Amino acid sequence: MKCYDCMEESKDTDATSVCIICGKGLCAEHTKVLELPVSVGMPPNVKRLPKGFPRHMCNYCLENTIVDGFD
Ligand SMILES: [Zn+2]
Numbered sequence: 344m345k346c347y348d349c350m351e352e353s354k355d356t357d358a359t360s361v362c363i364i365c366g367k368g369l370c371a372e373h374t375k376v377l378e379l380p381v382s383v384g385m386p387p388n389v390k391r392l393p394k395g396f397p398r399h400m401c402n403y404c405l406e407n408t409i410v411d412g413f414d
């Protein structure tokens with residue numbers, strides 16, 4: 344698979360990951376890794392897991408997702 348964002352810039356780069364939202368291929372340069380905090384349990388006994396969930400996203404999806412996720 345080729346990086347979709349590179350294709351739009353008329354470049355030809357192999358994708359190293361895939362956007363988890365829209366599923367398009369992304370090279371390392373165009374991949375945004377978002378570490379989402381993960382919590383388990385119900386209030387008041389909520390535990391924050393020590394490791395976030397690495398999410399690979401394209402620029403577009405990151406911009407459109409982060410607004411709801413982190414307020
Ligand atoms: Zn790229």
Ligand SMILES: [Zn+2]
Binds near residue numbers: 364
């Ligand atoms: Zn995307």
